[in-house]
Amino acid sequence: MRTYFDCIPCMIRQSLDAVRLITEDESIHEQVLREVLRMTSMADLHQTPPEMGQKIHRLIRQLTEFDDPYREMKKRFNTFALILYPKLKRIVAESLEPLETAVRLAIAGNIIDLGVKSSLKMLDVDKTIEEVLKVELDMSIFVDFKKEASTAKSILYLADNAGEIVFDRILIEQLGPERIKFAVKGGPVINDATMEDVEETGLTDFVRVISNGDDAPGTILRFCTEEFRRCFNEADLIIAKGQGNYESLSEVDKNIFFLLKAKCPVIANHLGCEVGTTVLRRQNNTYSEGITNENKGIFNKVSK
């Protein structure tokens, strides 16, 4: 997905939100603001939003001199999610369709996204769980997902955020961890999960974790390691969590299921849904990169 004009004012607001979370020094806020304005004024808008986000957050880390400014926040979300974990397990155990429930919970976890909303409250997460268990989900896609998941020999699971990864564990437990590689970011960016987060939440003892080798808030294949790209290419099924992965992979011709909360109007418009929608989408894998109709890649009911 390209960067839309409307993404730009939003990115600028987000940059301000982000740097304010890290430091109270207004001169640094101003430096970030001016530099982001300068960068975006010249930016190639054909690049995906995570590519722009990567540059912005590198800049913020550089100017604030913090390698991992959201470390404490990620820790908090990991701890919070671990506290919720027994409850999540119970919800799945008591469910008539445990895989569907686990998919729903994995999407609910995607509310933990500081990239979009800097003021997320723990309460929002609890509320989102309740909602996501009840909302309508495209069942024809879930049926496809279930079928693909039952036959896939290798599954690549692209993580999104710290905390959220505990919700992902719930889904991985249903799928069986043996066939799964769980991919995290190669370096800190916003509250995206890195190796530290999977270790902190004990996921490394449970599923094979790999790093994608890059610090974009999404998956920009050409920046990822060769090892990651090999996993990506060889996987029978890819589960991609969150907006950043959707933005960066919506035009990649692979067997991808996107699980996310649509948190911004541009994404919602691109997906053809309302802001706040619980999204389970399948990549239209007849899509070839470069074809002009941007929405061609995203149909609800295309099966392989």
Added chain:
Amino acid sequence: MRTYFDCIPCMIRQSLDAVRLITEDESIHEQVLREVLRMTSMADLHQTPPEMGQKIHRLIRQLTEFDDPYREMKKRFNTFALILYPKLKRIVAESLEPLETAVRLAIAGNIIDLGVKSSLKMLDVDKTIEEVLKVELDMSIFVDFKKEASTAKSILYLADNAGEIVFDRILIEQLGPERIKFAVKGGPVINDATMEDVEETGLTDFVRVISNGDDAPGTILRFCTEEFRRCFNEADLIIAKGQGNYESLSEVDKNIFFLLKAKCPVIANHLGCEVGTTVLRRQNNTYSEGITNENKGIFNKVSK
């Protein structure tokens, strides 16, 4: 009032809204977006938002090759307000405190502001009238206003938007038009009222109208004509309508009453009120320009 960091993403969004109202040509949208980003990246943030807005809207007019892109929209709002005029007159006539009611209606008219909200509906105006007649107004300031208005020999009334000027007429009728000079913008900017609008709505036959000679969406004294500045300096009382006039005059040491709807979080914060508040404020005229504490200029209960 200086331009706050949070004004910048909002200005960029507004620029996009503005150019989209004028043309569907996306290449022009992109040109405007990039140029506004470039301009703001280097902007002097000590200048007031209307100074930035002036540059942005000159750019939009230049790139779209429209001298007065909002002409049709302004005409529509003028016509709409003229249709409402008998109703507004009746409301005042039936009121126990006609001056207070006229002040309230003049503020209600300030909802007609395409600078902040491009999607204003006629219905919103009707709803705002009902609301503004009922909301709490700072009565100590109204008492001051009434007293000042009764003794002032010369009143300068700074108009804001087309359509809104018909609401201003209601207040001018209560004050008596003889002592009043009604000032409009010297050239088109957004939907701000110009000489064409006062002629279209018949105000020129009723009150003495002057142009400020400038096309900023506010009143930037050093850009205005000498004649206007003389009127400004000599006036016993200045009535300044709308956000743009507040932003550009909040630190000018004169006997100014600001009448506006607080339509954005930055202004609301600067005024110490909620977004949407019906504001009647008096300039603290012990203020001297250049003093650091920005809020020093704006106290509710300071009298001369």
